[in-house]
Amino acid sequence: MFSIRQRVPSAWRSVLMLGVLLAGLLTVTAPRARATTAQDVSVTFGVQATTEGETLLVSGSAPQLGAWDPARAVPLGTTASAYPHWSTGIRLPAGLTVQYKYIKRSPTGSVTWESIPNRTLTVSPDGPGNDDRWNVTPVTAAFHVTASTTWGQNLYVSGNVADLGAWDPAKALPLTTDSATYPVWAGTHQLPPGTTVQYKYLKKNPDATVTWENGDNRTVFITSTGTATLNDVWR
Missing domain, CATH: 2.60.40.10 (Immunoglobulins)
Structure with missing residues (x-):
């Protein structure tokens, strides 16, 4: 009585073994789908x-x-x-x-x-x-600025309080626009009530450089209630 192994010629056994080895390698090295998560x-x-x-x-x-x-x-x-x-x-x-x-x-x-x-x-x-x-409700400040930009530029606002990035362009707050509202850029941000805030707008360019608007710092007093609405034009 012959076993299955005895009936398979040695040359074919080598081919079968090579196939099994390649299949194992493909299983190990085949790329696997990775779940995408938010940043x-x-x-x-x-x-x-x-x-x-x-x-x-x-x-x-x-x-x-x-x-x-x-x-x-x-x-x-x-x-x-x-x-x-x-x-x-x-x-x-x-x-x-x-x-x-x-x-x-x-x-x-x-x-x-x-x-x-x-x-x-x-x-x-x-x-x-x-x-x-602690226990103080912030006031919503609505920033609106009319500003023309080139492709890849974006508008931000910064100021003298930490809520506006403390004049650090890397921490400035982003404004947004779209095809229906351009060239008006807008954004709402929380500011401490009862505070006089200085602020300015800036453009961030595609090469990561920054362009601040001209002129003196803008100033607004944030009241204790309500919403502070600011309508500005880039200088």
Whole structure:
């Protein structure tokens, strides 16, 4: 009685073995599809808050913020030189809109939430970190500027407060336009109430250089309520 192996000529056995080896190599080296995910952005949450032994935390609607569970809230830190400013960095997907609030936690573990409505943030790769005030509702500032641009240029606004990037072009806030509204560029951003803000517009060129508008700094006083609407023309 012959086995199957005995019935296969040695030459064919070599061919079969080579085929099995090649199949194994193809299985190992074949490219696999990779799941695409949104780009994560490091967002700085900062708040001005005086404390009496408490620590500051932030919680919100995203899992990275603890999903409103105080036990999973993200702690903020401060130093002797930075106090009363508390801050932390959290990675969130670009384009995600989250609601959040700050929490004070006492040495005994009891927590106090801010009593104002939920804060809102849309994560932007170009946006600066937050510079909030404990229990103070920020005012929405609507920027509109008429500005002609060349292909590849984009409009931004920056100013003397951290909410506008503190004059750092890398942290300036983006404005947008489209075929229906061009050459008007617009954007809404949160600013601290009761504050006099200086600001200017700038263009970012395709080669990463920056062009600031001419003239003195623009100035606006942000009232405690309502919306500050700014209608400007590039200088």
